[in-house]
Amino acid sequence: MIAALTSLTILGVVLGLILGVAARVFRVEGNKLAEEVLGILPGSQCGQCGFPGCAGAAQALAEGRAPVTLCPPGGRAVVLALAAKLGKDADMADVKESVPMIAEVKEEICIGCTRCFKVCPTDAIMGAAQQIHSVFREACTACGKCEEVCPTESIKLQPIPVTLQSWYWHKPLATGSAA
Amino acid sequence: MSEYLLLLLSTALVNNVVLVKFLGLCPFMGISKKMDTALSMGLATTFVITFTTAGAWLLEHWLLMPLGIQYLRILTYILAIAAVVQFTEMVIRKVAPALYQVLGIYLPLITTNCAVLGLPLLNVQEKSGFAVSLMVGFGSSVGFTLVLVLFAGLRERIALATVSATFAGAPIAFITAGLLALAFMGFAGLVPH
Amino acid sequence: MKLFNLRGGVHPEGRKDLSADIPVRVLPLPKLLFVPLQQHIGAPATPVVNVGDHVLKGQLIAAAQGTVSSAIHAPTSGVIVGLGDHAAPHPSGLPVPTITLESDGNDAWITTETVTDPFALSAEDIAARVAAAGIVGLGGATFPAALKLNLSRNSGVQTLIMNGGECEPYLTCDDRIMRERALEIVEGIRLIALAVAAKEVLVGIEDNKPEAIAAMQSAVKGSEVKVVAMPSMYPMGSEKQIIQVLTGKEIPAGGRPADIGVLVHNVATAFAVQQAIRYSRPLLSRIVTVSGGAIKAACNVEALVGTPVQELIDFAGGYSQPAARLVLGGPMMGQQFSNTNVPVVKGTSGVLALTSQEIGQAEASPCIRCSTCVRACPVGLLPLEMAAHIRISNLAGAVTLGLKDCISCGSCSYVCPAHIPLVHYFNYAKGDLATQERAKLKQEATKKLAEARNERIARIERERAEAAAKRKAARAAKEAAAAAAKAEVV
Numbered sequence: 001m002i003a004a005l006t007s008l009t010i011l012g013v014v015l016g017l018i019l020g021v022a023a024r025v026f027r028v029e030g031n032k033l034a035e036e037v038l039g040i041l042p043g044s045q046c047g048q049c050g051f052p053g054c055a056g057a058a059q060a061l062a063e064g065r066a067p068v069t070l071c072p073p074g075g076r077a078v079v080l081a082l083a084a085k086l087g088k089d090a091d092m093a094d095v096k097e098s099v100p101m102i103a104e105v106k107e108e109i110c111i112g113c114t115r116c117f118k119v120c121p122t123d124a125i126m127g128a129a130q131q132i133h134s135v136f137r138e139a140c141t142a143c144g145k146c147e148e149v150c151p152t153e154s155i156k157l158q159p160i161p162v163t164l165q166s167w168y169w170h171k172p173l174a175t176g177s178a179a
Numbered sequence: 180m181s182e183y184l185l186l187l188l189s190t191a192l193v194n195n196v197v198l199v200k201f202l203g204l205c206p207f208m209g210i211s212k213k214m215d216t217a218l219s220m221g222l223a224t225t226f227v228i229t230f231t232t233a234g235a236w237l238l239e240h241w242l243l244m245p246l247g248i249q250y251l252r253i254l255t256y257i258l259a260i261a262a263v264v265q266f267t268e269m270v271i272r273k274v275a276p277a278l279y280q281v282l283g284i285y286l287p288l289i290t291t292n293c294a295v296l297g298l299p300l301l302n303v304q305e306k307s308g309f310a311v312s313l314m315v316g317f318g319s320s321v322g323f324t325l326v327l328v329l330f331a332g333l334r335e336r337i338a339l340a341t342v343s344a345t346f347a348g349a350p351i352a353f354i355t356a357g358l359l360a361l362a363f364m365g366f367a368g369l370v371p372h
Numbered sequence: 373m374k375l376f377n378l379r380g381g382v383h384p385e386g387r388k389d390l391s392a393d394i395p396v397r398v399l400p401l402p403k404l405l406f407v408p409l410q411q412h413i414g415a416p417a418t419p420v421v422n423v424g425d426h427v428l429k430g431q432l433i434a435a436a437q438g439t440v441s442s443a444i445h446a447p448t449s450g451v452i453v454g455l456g457d458h459a460a461p462h463p464s465g466l467p468v469p470t471i472t473l474e475s476d477g478n479d480a481w482i483t484t485e486t487v488t489d490p491f492a493l494s495a496e497d498i499a500a501r502v503a504a505a506g507i508v509g510l511g512g513a514t515f516p517a518a519l520k521l522n523l524s525r526n527s528g529v530q531t532l533i534m535n536g537g538e539c540e541p542y543l544t545c546d547d548r549i550m551r552e553r554a555l556e557i558v559e560g561i562r563l564i565a566l567a568v569a570a571k572e573v574l575v576g577i578e579d580n581k582p583e584a585i586a587a588m589q590s591a592v593k594g595s596e597v598k599v600v601a602m603p604s605m606y607p608m609g610s611e612k613q614i615i616q617v618l619t620g621k622e623i624p625a626g627g628r629p630a631d632i633g634v635l636v637h638n639v640a641t642a643f644a645v646q647q648a649i650r651y652s653r654p655l656l657s658r659i660v661t662v663s664g665g666a667i668k669a670a671c672n673v674e675a676l677v678g679t680p681v682q683e684l685i686d687f688a689g690g691y692s693q694p695a696a697r698l699v700l701g702g703p704m705m706g707q708q709f710s711n712t713n714v715p716v717v718k719g720t721s722g723v724l725a726l727t728s729q730e731i732g733q734a735e736a737s738p739c740i741r742c743s744t745c746v747r748a749c750p751v752g753l754l755p756l757e758m759a760a761h762i763r764i765s766n767l768a769g770a771v772t773l774g775l776k777d778c779i780s781c782g783s784c785s786y787v788c789p790a791h792i793p794l795v796h797y798f799n800y801a802k803g804d805l806a807t808q809e810r811a812k813l814k815q816e817a818t819k820k821l822a823e824a825r826n827e828r829i830a831r832i833e834r835e836r837a838e839a840a841a842k843r844k845a846a847r848a849a850k851e852a853a854a855a856a857a858k859a860e861v862v
Contacts, residue, residue: 008255011238015259166807168799
């Protein structure tokens with residue numbers, strides 16, 4: 001009885017010591033995965049995912065607390081990149097914004113209040129006080145911050161119009177085909 | 180030397196731990212959707228099994244037997260296994276954080292993988308020597324890795340096929356596993372009668 | 373000459389006899405011409421005319437913009453009546469920026485100079501004139517010809533290959549132009565060879581065009597140009613395939629012909645080059661095959677760029693029976709369209725009206741893994757595997773299997789006994805990948821912008837804080853000085 005108790009206690013203590021040392025040696029400085037995930041996210045800190053900024057979202061993703069489909073401005077490309085990094089199945093059905101969007105100013109009702117371009121995280125809106133503002137399409141991530149602050153509802157997210165350059169054949173319908 | 184090679188072959192193929200002895204089926208179904216994660220899981224398990232078979236032999240012959248407390252065998256083995264798994268987890272977390280994320284719950288669950296506990300117990304039952312125990316552990320885990328990767332490859336192919344709704348998902352995977360087990364029965368023919 | 377073997381390929385019924393033996397006729401001048409600003413690969417041209425301007429035939433109406441672009445000229449004399457959107461000759465039928473020209477019926481040219489000895493021109497001069505004439509590859513790819521000349525001259529050309537393959541069924545426009553304008557073509561070929569300092573010049577023509585081969589052979593007599601008859605097979609007229617069959621060299625994956633010292637041009641492009649260099653005539657018209665089972669009198673017409681397709685169909689006698697599908701280009705790789713008001717552009721080689729019997733469309737059935745598509749693929753890919761990966765949305769898997777090397781020739785779809793729309797899968801996947809690629813580039817750019825903005829805001833705040841601290845320090849110093857002065861006074 002005594003032998004059993006002491007031997008097991010000693011065994012436990014020895015193994016515990018080894019693990020303790022190993023934990024020191026292999027300690028992970030910060031969260032490497034979170035950093036890598038942060039590199040994938042758009043970095044516009046728009047907060048649409050419900051986390052305070054992209055760093056918070058990256059942390060949540062790395063800990064598996066958030067779905068890979070959390071980032072609306074990132075679109076499908078980010079979902080796929082995140083799914084590949086985290087080894088998850090990307091469920092495209094969860095991507096709310098299937099149509100890529102972009103902010104557009106309705107020039108008739110823009111009063112030139114400058115509120116929208118002050119909140120734009122990517123400097124995608126150009127304008128000055130009392131001047132009609134306009135959006136640089138290349139820089140807009142459709143985060144929707146401008147839409148929230150606009151007093152006249154003049155700036156709104158619209159689907160990006162399809163052009164000859166962006167058009168492509170739809171996916172063939174798999175009607176009975178098992179290609 | 181040839182005896183050890185034969186041992187390796189026999190444990191990896193003829194008496195395959197998963198498909199013939201039906202041990203360790205949990206990760207076999209759980210981590211077999213992608214080949215590369217299956218390989219990583221297999222390697223992690225190989226590491227754990229090889230170390231625990233060796234550790235278990237040492238514990239058995241240097242601790243349990245001299246003190247006559249073999250009734251504590253399972254307890255001590257689990258203790259050793261848990262320690263090795265914990266260690267593996269730390270290493271993987273440090274070296275490959277993405278893999279750590281992918282393996283998820285299955286990594287700590289190596290502890291409860293019945294192959295890991297089963298092999299040292301079988302070794303005791305067979306009264307094997309240290310080298311043989313080690314070889315059995317290593318060979319079996321190589322066999323585990325092999326079928327895990329094979330099965331993941333099959334499942335990658337199944338993902339491309341149109342499976343009827345009744346069988347889609349897990350059912351077809353189980354059927355495939357069964358067929359793979361049947362195929363492994365063929366290795367029994369390697370043993371001369 | 374020794375020809376090299378080719379992998380894969382199919383042998384669709386030619387149906388070229390519908391239009392091959394009728395001489396090219398010039399289409400009567402249409403009333404309205406719709407000239408799109410983008411008829412080439414690269415950036416669209418910028419208009420240099422305004423609505424209401426009167427222009428002469430051959431006058432520049434839109435200038436090339438950037439390196440990869442091409443100039444556009446007025447196809448006839450008349451008045452610019454619109455700068456706006458018009459349906460594109462494209463399966464989407466989306467509106468694209470287009471210059472609308474109302475012809476005045478005079479077809480009056482700008483003053484053009486005739487060069488008596490074009491072979492005295494320098495290579496750079498030839499390329500510059502080709503660029504000014506707005507010539508693009510007339511085989512269908514519409515890559516700006518001058519750019520190709522310049523790039524090839526810089527990288528060095530061993531072999532210049534002139535593509536007279538015309539492997540697409542129905543199409544006979546290159547056949548006709550070789551039969552009727554062989555001398556001009558050969559002069560154009562020699563000018564291109566001069567512009568790129570080619571050491572060897574080959575004209576590859578499929579052996580189902582014996583008259584064209586004979587005409588070209590007599591025209592090349594006494595020059596360094598060699599005419600080679602190639603076996604008839606689809607896709608012999610594809611750049612990669614014609615290079616392989618004539619030189620035995622294979623373009624590395626993702627590479628260009630220039631990587632292996634080869635330059636390929638279409639024979640019709642050579643004619644356009646000759647016209648541009650000798651007569652300073654820009655590219656204003658092209659020969660278009662109007663054919664198909666639903667067309668009453670199939671023929672080849674020389675149509676001005678911008679002519680509505682309906683005019684060509686009317687010229688060919690209209691429909692003899694309902695057309696099940698309208699196609700621009702060949703039946704294998706052409707673009708289907710529905711709006712016959714779309715214009716002929718520089719890359720339009722054919723206008724086909726096909727009957728339902730000809731398109732032979734059938735419901736797709738499951739893949740039986742017969743691998744007929746693998747044998748047909750001229751690039752050596754596994755179409756069935758790629759399509760299976762695309763079907764489950766695993767585009768990365770398809771790319772690993774070589775999706776990016778697919779030339780979309782349609783051989784796989786043509787031979788598939790299960791009627792699986794294989795090439796449709798590949799075109800979808802390529803489009804989807806391109807979209808993802810664009811999204812990624814945009815995201816990288818916006819990320820930089822976001823970082824720059826965050827930095828700027830932090831800097832402004834820091835500066836503000838520093839300024840405030842400075843003011844505070846100054847005020848404190850002042851107060852201290854005042855206090856000291858006060859103390860002194862006291």
